[in-house]
Structures are given as structure tokens and as C-alpha cells.
Amino acid sequence: GNLDPQNLDFGPFRLDTDVWHVGGDGGEALEDGTQKVNQGWLTTCDHEHPHYRLQAKEIIYHPESKTFSAKHLTARIGNVPVFYFPWFYGSTDNTEGTIIRPGYSGKRGAYLRLGRVYQHSENGNSQIFVDGMTKRGLALGQITDYNSGSREVVTSLYGLHDRKPAETTKGFDRRFKSKEDRFRLKLYWREQLDEHWALRINTDYLSDISMLDDWFRHDWRHWGQPKSFAALSYDGKFLHAALTARPRINTFYSVSEKLPELTIDIPRISLFDEIPLVYTSHSSAGYYNMKWRNFKRSREEMLDPFVYDPEIHRDPGDYGAFRADTLHTVQLPLDLGDIITLTPRASIRVTSYSRTSRNRVSEEELADWIDADNPDAPRNAVPVVSRYDKRGGSRTRIASELGLEGRSLLLSDWFSFNSQLLETKELRHAIEPYFNYTYAPSPSVDREKLYFFDETDRLEYQNFLRLGIDQRLLSRNTDGKTRSLLSLENYIDIHHREGRETGRHWGDFGTRLTACPREDLRTWATLLHDIGDGEIQRGEVGIRYGTEDDWQFALKYVYRNNHLSRSAYSMGSTLSDFTGESSYIKRHFQSADTIEAQINIPLNSITSLEIAAEYDFEKNNLEEHHYYLTRQIHCWTVMGGVGWDDHDFEVVFMLRLVAFPNVKLDLTL
Numbered sequence: 001g002n003l004d005p006q007n008l009d010f011g012p013f014r015l016d017t018d019v020w021h022v023g024g025d026g027g028e029a030l031e032d033g034t035q036k037v038n039q040g041w042l043t044t045c046d047h048e049h050p051h052y053r054l055q056a057k058e059i060i061y062h063p064e065s066k067t068f069s070a071k072h073l074t075a076r077i078g079n080v081p082v083f084y085f086p087w088f089y090g091s092t093d094n095t096e097g098t099i100i101r102p103g104y105s106g107k108r109g110a111y112l113r114l115g116r117v118y119q120h121s122e123n124g125n126s127q128i129f130v131d132g133m134t135k136r137g138l139a140l141g142q143i144t145d146y147n148s149g150s151r152e153v154v155t156s157l158y159g160l161h162d163r164k165p166a167e168t169t170k171g172f173d174r175r176f177k178s179k180e181d182r183f184r185l186k187l188y189w190r191e192q193l194d195e196h197w198a199l200r201i202n203t204d205y206l207s208d209i210s211m212l213d214d215w216f217r218h219d220w221r222h223w224g225q226p227k228s229f230a231a232l233s234y235d236g237k238f239l240h241a242a243l244t245a246r247p248r249i250n251t252f253y254s255v256s257e258k259l260p261e262l263t264i265d266i267p268r269i270s271l272f273d274e275i276p277l278v279y280t281s282h283s284s285a286g287y288y289n290m291k292w293r294n295f296k297r298s299r300e301e302m303l304d305p306f307v308y309d310p311e312i313h314r315d316p317g318d319y320g321a322f323r324a325d326t327l328h329t330v331q332l333p334l335d336l337g338d339i340i341t342l343t344p345r346a347s348i349r350v351t352s353y354s355r356t357s358r359n360r361v362s363e364e365e366l367a368d369w370i371d372a373d374n375p376d377a378p379r380n381a382v383p384v385v386s387r388y389d390k391r392g393g394s395r396t397r398i399a400s401e402l403g404l405e406g407r408s409l410l411l412s413d414w415f416s417f418n419s420q421l422l423e424t425k426e427l428r429h430a431i432e433p434y435f436n437y438t439y440a441p442s443p444s445v446d447r448e449k450l451y452f453f454d455e456t457d458r459l460e461y462q463n464f465l466r467l468g469i470d471q472r473l474l475s476r477n478t479d480g481k482t483r484s485l486l487s488l489e490n491y492i493d494i495h496h497r498e499g500r501e502t503g504r505h506w507g508d509f510g511t512r513l514t515a516c517p518r519e520d521l522r523t524w525a526t527l528l529h530d531i532g533d534g535e536i537q538r539g540e541v542g543i544r545y546g547t548e549d550d551w552q553f554a555l556k557y558v559y560r561n562n563h564l565s566r567s568a569y570s571m572g573s574t575l576s577d578f579t580g581e582s583s584y585i586k587r588h589f590q591s592a593d594t595i596e597a598q599i600n601i602p603l604n605s606i607t608s609l610e611i612a613a614e615y616d617f618e619k620n621n622l623e624e625h626h627y628y629l630t631r632q633i634h635c636w637t638v639m640g641g642v643g644w645d646d647h648d649f650e651v652v653f654m655l656r657l658v659a660f661p662n663v664k665l666d667l668t669l
Contacts, residue, residue: 008028008029009026009027009028010026010027010028010029011025011026012024012025012026013026016046019044019659020042020043020044021042021043021044021045021046021050022040022041022042022043023040023041024037024038024039024040024041024059025038025039026038027040033062033063033064034060034061034062034063035060035061035063036058036059036060036061037058037059037061038057038058039055039056039057040055040056040058040059040070041053041054041055041056042054042055043635044635044657044658044659045634045635046635047634047635049078050635051077051078051633051634051635051636052075052076052077052078052635052636053075053076054073054074054075054076055073055074055076056070056071056072056073056074056088057071057072058070058071058072059071067089068089069087069088069089070085070087070088070089071086071087072084072085072086072087073085073086073087073088075100075102082102083102083112098115098116098117099113099114099115099116099117099127099129100112100113100114101113106650107135107136107214108131108133108134108135108136109133109134109135109136110133110134111131111132111133111134112131112132113129113130113131113132114129114130114132115127115128115129115130115141116128116129120146123146123147123148124144124145124146124147124153125144125145125146126142126143126144126145126146127141127142127143127144128141128142129141129142131160135163135164136160136162136163136164137160137161137162137163138160138161139158139159139160140158140159140160141156141157141158141159142155142156142157142158143155143156143157149192150191150192151189151190151191151192152188152189152190153187153188153189153190154186154187154188155186155187155188156184156186156216157183157184157185157186158183158184158215158216159181159182159183159184160182160183161180161181161182162179162180162181162182163180165178165179165180165182165208166178166208166210166213166214168378172296172297173208173209173210174209174375174376174378175295175296175297175302175375175378176208176209176252176295176296176297176375177296178208179207179208181207182207182208182211182214182215183205183206183207183211184204184205184206184207184211184212184215184216185203185204185205185206186203186204186205186226187201187202187203188200188201188202189201189202196234196235196236197232197233197234198232198233198235199230199231199232199233200229200230200231200233201229201230201231202226202227202228202229202230203228203249204226204227204228204249204250205228205249205250206226206250208252209250209252209253209375212226225253227246228246228247228248228249228250229244229245229246229258230244230245231243231244231245232244238266238267238269239264239265239266240264240265240266240267241262241263241264241265242262242263243260243261243262244258244260244261244262244263244286245258245259245260245261246258246259246260246261247259248291251291251293251294252293252294252375253293254290254291254292254293254373255290255291256288256289256290256291256453256454257288257289257290257291257320258286258287258288259286259287259288259289260286260287261284261285261286261288262284262285262286263282263283263284264281264282264283264284265280265281265282265283266279266280266281266282267280268280271330275332276332276333276334277330277331277332278330278331278332278333279328279329279330279331280328280329280331281326281327281328281329282326282327283324283325283326283327284323284324284325284326284456285322285323285324285325286322286323287320287321287322287323288320288321288322288323288451288453289318289319289320290318290319290320290451290452290453291318292315292316292317292318292369292373293315293373293375295315295375297378299313299314299315299372300313302378302379303379303381307381309383312383312384312385313381313383313384314384314387315372315373315384316369316372316373316384316387317387317388319355319357319388319390319451320355320451321353321354321355321356321451322353322354322355323351323352323353323354323453323456323457324351324352325349325350325351325352325456326349326350326351327347327348327349327571328347328348328349329345329346329347329571329572330345330346331343331344331345331572332344332345339408340406340407340408341406341407341408342404342405342406343404343405343406343407344402344403344404345401345402345403345404345405345572345573346400346401346402346403346572347400347401347402347403347571347572348398348399348400348401349398349399349400349401349459349571350396350397350398350399351396351397351399351456351457352394352395352396352397353394353395353396353397353450353451354394355390355392355393355394355451356392356393356394356395356445356449356450356451357388357389357390357391357392357449357450357451358389358391358392358449359386359387359388359389359391359449360386360446360448360449361386361387361388361448361452362386362448363448363458365384365385365386366452368382368383368384368385369384372384388451392449395445395449395450396444396445397443397444397445397450397459398443398444399440399443399444399459399571400440400441401438401439401440401462401570401571401572402438402439402440403436403437403438403439403570403572403573404435404436404437405434405435405436405437405573406434406435406436407432407433407434408432408433408434409430409431409432410430410431410432410433411428411429411430412428412429412430413428414426414427414428414476415427415428421517421518422475422485422517422518423475423477423518423519424475424476424477424485425476425477425478426475426476427473427474427475427476427485428473428474428476429471429472429473429474430471430472430473430474431469431470431471432469432470432471432472433468433469433470434467434468434469434470435465435466435467435468436465436466436468436570436573436575437464437465437466438462438463438464438465438466438570438573439462439463440459440460440461440462440463440570440571441461442460442461443459443460447459447460455569459571460567461497462567462568462569462570463495463496463497464493464494464495464496464507464568465493465494466491466492466493466494466568466575467491467492467494468489468490468491468492468576469489469490469491470487470488470489470490471486471487471488471489472484472486472487472488473485473486473487483516484514484516485515485516485517486513486514486515486516486517487512487513487514487515488511488512488513488514489510489511489512489513489576490509490510490511491509491510491511491576492506492507492508492509492510492531493506493507493508493509493568494506494507495507495532495568506531506532507530507531507532507568508528508529508530508531508537508568509527509528509529509530509531510526510527510528510529510576511525511526511527512524512525512526512527513525513526520545520546520547520550521543521544521545522543522544522545523541523542523543523544524540524541524542524543525539525540525541525542526538526539526540526541527539527540530563533563535561535563536559536561537560537561537563537589538558538559538560538561538589539557539558539559539560540556540557540558540559541556541557542554542555542556542557543555546600549602550602551599551600551601551602552598552599552600553598553599553600554596554597554598554599555595555596555597555598556595556596556597557594557595557596558592558593558594558595558596559592559593560589560590560591560592560593561589561591562589562590562591563589591618592618593616593617593618594614594615594616594617594623595614595615595617596612596613596614597611597612597613597614598610598611598612598613599611599612606631606632606633607629607630607631607632608629608630608631609627609628609629609630610626610627610628610629610630610641611625611626611627611628612624612625612626613625613626622644623645624643624644624645625643625644626641626642626643626644626652627641627642627643628640628641628643628652629641632658634658635657635658635659636655636656636657636658637655637656637657637658638654638655639652639653639654639655639656640652640653640654
């Protein structure tokens with residue numbers, strides 16, 4: 001090399017680590033510490049001739065600032081350049097990073113994300129990036145994820161001028177105008193002010209109703225309709241209080257606004273030492289405003305002229321009122337030896353409204369409102385016959401409830417049962433029979449004249465007995481670890497009054513069976529049968545088997561009858577609800593009859609096959625099915641396959657780096 005004291009030249013080199021492999025044709029170290037590399041390259045492939053690499057004509061590194069610049073940077077597969085950057089700048093400092101994410105997808109076309117990552121010590125980081133997409137255009141984004149324990153901040157800002165906005169007809173997305181200028185502005189802030197006080201702020205402002213579905217699919221599946229709110233809360237041993245404001249900031253959502261709401265909860269506390277009398281309460285007060293969706297297209301535009309009737313095919317109207325509500329419950333749990341615990345209870349609820357309606361809105365009509373408001377059924381002909389008016393004046397409703405609950409727990413002794421297949425040494429049977437009687441006389445004000453904001457406004461007469469029995473088969477292994485091997489839950493409701501829909505006293509019979517014989521195997525079955533109507537309202541059965549590195553199999557069948565739910569609700573106790581369909585709010589549930597299956601077969605240590613399908617028996621149609629083959633080829637994971645989504649055919653091809661799975665090339669045609 002050159003022995004000049006000011007510079008040091010070096011020739012061709014290669015450096016290998018556990019993950020990274022680097023090399024170059026040579027370079028020099030300058031007197032000021034700057035290092036220059038000619039034809040330098042970087043890869044995670046450990047072959048002598050890497051399958052892929054990032055290569056630059058010249059790289060200059062500045063140790064003091066821990067920054068580097070690269071000229072004529074190319075991403076290469078083999079010796080073939082696939083992306084080119086005239087100049088690139090980055091940092092080796094752990095507090096900063098560079099985002100380079102190329103790829104191709106059917107939705108975006110060829111795309112490239114370039115950006116920077118800034119580390120916030122050990123508490124999180126922020127990203128600023130730009131997306132270039134051949135099919136959708138240019139987008140700017142920012143993400144922050146910070147959590148120091150006492151403070152949590154999450155932001156997600158994204159905006160673009162979309163070349164292919166969501167449209168169902170020209171210029172419209174269902175009953176809303178389609179938007180080319182699209183964005184999401186999300187901020188979540190949680191500040192733990194001290195041991196008891198906390199402040200939470202969440203806002204999620206969207207350009208259009210399809211923004212989450214198109215660009216933030218995970219959030220859309222998880223949240224559906226995001227909430228925006230601000231809440232100051234106090235958590236103490238004997239009191240929980242919160243002041244909450246929840247406005248509607250996205251007009252394409254239906255929201256029950258709280259402007260604001262004060263809630264005070266007193267948790268379960270014992271009133272006397274000598275008598276096991278337990279007290280709980282929940283109180284709230286605020287101004288509530290029910291805002292239904294602001295559709296841009298009228299129902300007249302969507303319906304057939306021979307079907308449309310202007311008297312009934314309307315949208316629900318907005319309304320608002322001040323409401324103060326307080327609920328108080330006392331319980332007296334009595335242990336009768338070791339056999340049974342009896343818990344009589346009493347609840348009283350007082351609710352005042354600043355405004356009510358003289359016009360009635362029945363439970364069936366309210367269910368119709370909810371159906372008519374469904375944005376995914378823009379051409380539905382569900383009638384909106386009645387609406388609330390403002391002529392009812394201020395009213396105070398008094399509601400009460402009496403109940404008696406009895407529970408018993410019967411346990412067998414542990415008995416020996418050695419099974420390697422079930423990974424168990426001993427078994428134990430637990431049986432918990434119970435009954436729960438609820439009587440709530442009709443409230444002093446008919447709910448059909450009260451504005452609907454939530455379940456608080458829909459109280460009605462209840463007089464039913466629930467009989468149930470829960471059973472569990474407990475397993476204990478050689479390490480003493482206990483788990484539930486098998487559980488069976490059953491209940492049946494018997495109503496004093498005849499059902500309005502069925503004319504019978506019998507209510508629902510619910511059963512849920514769950515079996516986990518092994519860590520890698522789970523099965524379940526759920527049934528909700530309306531005995532009064534003689535119909536199965538919902539049924540589900542499923543099985544899931546496998547581990548991440550072995551066979552995986554999942555099968556689920558769902559059946560739901562077209563029905564109007566029947567309420568079985570208690571203010572002072574908790575009732576099992578296996579399907580989420582029992583509440584004071586009556587809902588129309590649409591029929592369904594589908595089966596889903598997915599299997600992942602490891603053909604060898606580096607190759608697997610995935611097959612998935614969904615069949616709709618009502619439509620007699622294979623709704624969705626795909627067939628994907630995945631294989632690891634040294635430093636790449638390659639996935640290819642075909643799929644059909646309701647007769648739409650697609651070919652999928654994807655490349656992922658083994659070391660960095662987020663770096664991918666995704667092609668969907």
C-alpha cells in the first residue's frame with residue numbers, strides 16, 4: 001500500500017459477519033479520518049458470488065459524524081441492476097437509519113419507499129418517508145412510536161394524490177364522493193400525570209371511508225371504525241372517574257357524540273364488616289349528540305324508481321340531548337357451607353333527559369335504522385318509517401331490578417391419567433351449576449320515546465330465569481402446570497312473558513364446547529338455539545392444529561339464521577353471551593352459511609405449500625381460494641401461486657430477504 005503518512009491505500013477486500021457481508025475493489029483512508037471505498041458492495045448473502053447486493057461506484061464514510069454518501073448506487077440481483085440511485089446519503093449511528101424498500105404489487109405497481117428513521121433513546125423511533133408508486137402516485141408519510149412508561153405517543157400521517165381512488169361508480173365510492181386527495185392524520189397521546197391521574201387523546205382524521213381499507217388494512221380489520229376522543233381519568237382504590245369528549249370528525253361515520261361526558265364508578269366495596277353486603281355504582285352525565293352518516297347520494301338515486309318511496313326510504317335523522325344517569329347495585333353473597341353461594345341483588349337506575357320525543361320509535365324501527373345506515377349495502381330498501389321529534393319535553397326515567405343468583409363448585413379429586421399424547425399426568429373434573437333470576441319491571445318512561453344513544457336508553461321489562469352449568473376437565477403435567485383440557489358451557493333462558501316474535505316463553509339455549517387436548521390442537525363448537533322459535537340462530541364449529549414449523553390446519557364452519565335478536569340483559573349481573581347477539585339493542589342479523597379451510601404443508605425443511613378456500617353454501621359459490629408455494633432459496637424466500645377472489649383471478653409472486661423479511665418484491669397480477 002501507499003506509506004505516505006497522510007493517506008493509506010488498500011486493495012480488494014471482503015469482510016464477513018453473521019448477517020452482513022461487505023467488500024470492494026479497494027480504497028483509501030485519508031488523514032482526516034475519512035474513508036473512501038471504490039466499487040463497494042453490501043449483502044446478507046454469504047456466497048462467494050452473492051445472489052443480490054447493493055453496490056456503489058464510490059462510498060465516502062465520515063467517522064466523526066458517522067455518516068456516509070454513495071454515488072451511483074445500484075441494487076443488483078446477480079450482476080443485473082434492478083434499481084438505480086444517482087446519490088444516496090445515510091448514517092451508521094444507532095439513533096438513525098435509512099429506509100430503502102423497493103417492490104411491486106398489483107395495487108401500487110412498482111414502488112419505492114425512501115426515508116429516515118430517528119431513534120428516541122430506548123423508548124421508540126420516528127420515521128419520515130416518501131413512497132413512489134407507478135399506479136397510485138407519490139405519497140408522503142410519517143410514523144412515530146414512543147413509549148417511556150409514563151408517556152406514550154403514536155402518530156401515523158400519510159397523504160397522497162391517488163391516481164386510482166376507491167370508486168364503485170364514476171365519481172362515487174358507494175354513497176360517498178370518491179376522493180383523489182387522500183390522507184390519514186392519526187395521533188394517540190397518553191400521559192400518566194401521577195399515580196392516579198392520566199390523560200389520553202386519540203384523533204383519527206380520514207379523507208374518505210375507504211382510506212383505512214385501502215392503505216391501513218391491519219387497522220381496518222382490527223378497529224373498523226376508529227374513535228376520536230380526549231379523556232382525563234382518575235383511578236383510585238374506591239373511585240374511578242373520567243371526563244371524556246368524543247366528537248365526530250369523520251362525517252362518513254355514525255357516532256354517538258359525547259360533548260363532554262363525566263363518568264364516576266365506585267368499584268365493588270364491602271359496606272360492613274359483619275354483613276357481606278357489597279355495593280357498586282356507575283354514574284354519568286353529559287350532552288349526547290347522535291350523528292348519523294352524511295351520505296352524498298340520496299336513497300332515491302340508489303333505488304329502483306319502482307321501489308323507491310319518499311315516505312319511507314329516508315336516512316335516519318340526527319338528534320341530541322343532555323342526559324344524566326346513575327345506577328346503584330347492592331349484593332349480598334351468602335355462602336351456605338361449601339355447597340352453594342346465593343347472591344340476592346337489587347339495582348336502581350335513574351336517568352334524566354333534557355329532551356325526548358313524543359313520536360315513538362319501536363325496537364324494530366330502530367333495527368331498520370341501523371340496517372338502512374349500512375354503507376356496504378347502498379341499494380338496500382330497508383324502510384325508515386318513523387323519526388324522533390323534539391316535542392316530548394324533559395323526562396326522568398326510573399328503572400329497577402331484583403335478582404337472585406346461585407352458584408356451586410363441585411371438584412373431584414385429582415386422579416392418575418398418564419398420557420404422552422395429551423401431555424398430562426393427572427385429571428380433575430370441575431362442575432359449576434348455576435341459576436340467575438332477573439326481574440326488572442317496566443321503566444317509568446317508555447323507551448320508544450327516549451332518544452337512542454346507547455344501551456342505557458333501551459331498558460325494558462325483563463323477567464327471566466337462566467339455568468346453566470359449566471364443566472371443565474383440568475389437566476396437570478409432571479411439572480405441576482395446570483390447564484383446561486376440555487370445557488363445556490350450557491345455559492337456557494326461560495322468560496315469564498311470551499316473546500313478541502315467537503309467542504312463547506322459552507328463550508335461547510346456548511352451548512359452547514372448547515377442547516385443547518394438546519398445545520398444538522384446539523377445537524371449538526358454539527350453538528345458539530331459539531327454543532321458542534324452534535330455529536338455530538347461530539352455529540359455529542372449528543378446529544386448529546399445528547405449529548409454526550410443522551403442519552398447520554384450520555377449518556371453520558359458520559351458520560347464522562336471518563333473525564331479530566331477543567334481549568336477555570341484567571343491570572346488576574353478568575350474563576354469558578357466546579355470540580355477541582344478546583343486548584337491549586335489537587339487531588337484524590343476516591343469514592350466513594359458510595365454511596373456511598386452510599392448510600400449510602411443509603414439503604421439506606425449506607419448502608411449504610399453502611391452500612385456503614372459503615365456500616358459501618347460500619350462494620353455492622366458491623368465494624375465495626388460493627394455492628401458494630413457498631421455498632427458501634439461500635438468502636431469499638420465494639413465494640408464488642394463484643388465487644380466485646369471487647371469480648377475480650390473480651397471480652402472486654413475492655421475494656423476501658431471509659435476514660430482513662420486510663424487504664420484499666411483491667407482484668400481484
